[in-house]
Amino acid sequence: MPKAQSGFKKLSREINLSVIGQYVDYLVEKQGVKNIFVNGTTGEGLSLSISERRRVAEEWVTKGRNKLDQVVIHVGALSLKESQELAKHAAEIGADGIAVIAPFFLKPQDKDDLIAFLKEVAAAAPALPFYYYHIPALTGVKIRAEELLDGIQEKIPTFQGLKFSDTDLLDFGQCVDQNRQRQFAFLFGVDEQLLSALVMGATGAVGSTYNYLGQKTNQMLEAYERKDLSSALNYQFCIQRFINFVVKLGFGVSQTKAIMTLVSGIPMGPPRLPLQRASKEFIDNAEAKLKSLGFLSLTDLKNGNLETSS
Numbered sequence: 001m002p003k004a005q006s007g008f009k010k011l012s013r014e015i016n017l018s019v020i021g022q023y024v025d026y027l028v029e030k031q032g033v034k035n036i037f038v039n040g041t042t043g044e045g046l047s048l049s050i051s052e053r054r055r056v057a058e059e060w061v062t063k064g065r066n067k068l069d070q071v072v073i074h075v076g077a078l079s080l081k082e083s084q085e086l087a088k089h090a091a092e093i094g095a096d097g098i099a100v101i102a103p104f105f106l107k108p109q110d111k112d113d114l115i116a117f118l119k120e121v122a123a124a125a126p127a128l129p130f131y132y133y134h135i136p137a138l139t140g141v142k143i144r145a146e147e148l149l150d151g152i153q154e155k156i157p158t159f160q161g162l163k164f165s166d167t168d169l170l171d172f173g174q175c176v177d178q179n180r181q182r183q184f185a186f187l188f189g190v191d192e193q194l195l196s197a198l199v200m201g202a203t204g205a206v207g208s209t210y211n212y213l214g215q216k217t218n219q220m221l222e223a224y225e226r227k228d229l230s231s232a233l234n235y236q237f238c239i240q241r242f243i244n245f246v247v248k249l250g251f252g253v254s255q256t257k258a259i260m261t262l263v264s265g266i267p268m269g270p271p272r273l274p275l276q277r278a279s280k281e282f283i284d285n286a287e288a289k290l291k292s293l294g295f296l297s298l299t300d301l302k303n304g305n306l307e308t309s310s
């Protein structure tokens with residue numbers, strides 16, 4: 001389940017809805033990815049206005065119809081009212097689920113505060129499966145997911161699962177272990193550690209690199225399914241080699257967008273301020289690494305698909 005990337009127009013930094021249909025086809029046909037998480041971290045959801053988020057969500061749902069399996073919309077916001085409006089909208093347009101991060105300016109002080117907020121958002125879309133998006137490094141809300149999940153279904157009847165974007169495998173493992181009797185989805189969000197999370201009981205994955213390493217990750221998942229751990233580990237190490245390389249160069253949403261443009265040939269545009277576009281040096285290095293690892297062949301590269309800083 002990869003990240004949706006909305007695509008920004010090159011100069012204006014306005015959203016460019018026109019590439020989403022093309023991108024749906026690319027993900028399905030070239031990356032083998034049919035589940036999309038819209039307006040999350042990679043899609044810069046929190047940098048968009050409410051009206052932009054609604055339009056992006058609508059476009060993904062419309063263009064994904066009969067092509068994608070699931071479109072889950074991230075509707076987290078600092079304002080409960082905005083979050084509820086987005087949740088209601090997701091239900092109206094026929095999304096398959098909603099996800100919410102913890103509000104991160106005036107923060108919940110404990111689990112009960114956080115549940116109270118999430119409950120109100122979930123209630124705005126009572127027929128939609130609800131996911132909690134745990135990403136403490138970005139929200140600064142360190143409430144353990146394991147603690148949050150304890151008794152959550154009594155408070156939020158639509159609770160469906162967790163998108164866990166953290167490296168604390170003790171917390172993740174305990175989320176799985178303590179909820180074995182429930183049919184929760186445990187979606188892991190640290191792509192370089194996915195194999196370890198699968199062993200712990202992850203039921204799926206949501207991540208930025210699946211935009212361009214979806215095929216490779218699917219091969220790892222298939223190897224894991226057929227209990228070929230040695231091959232699965234080889235795939236994970238190969239993916240780690242790339243992530244380790246780009247992390248050392250400085251890797252974030254801007255760089256992800258540049259790599260997505262490079263590999264797909266579909267222009268993602270620059271990120272929105274305060275993020276700055278990836279440098280030409282980063283893109284050149286990333287391209288060389290992708291090629292040396294066999295993740296990108298010359299025929300994959302299309303002319304004029306590079307985003308560089310000037």
Ligand SMILES: CC(=O)N[C@@H]([C@@H](O)[C@H](O)[C@H](O)CO)[C@@H](O)CC(=O)C(=O)O
Pocket residue numbers: 003037040041042043165189190191192206207208209243
């Ligand atoms: C902090 C961050 O951006 N994490 C990514 C990962 O996919 C991450 O890029 C990857 O594991 C490389 O470190 C995802 O968890 C984010 C994500 O799922 C999203 O775009 O909502």
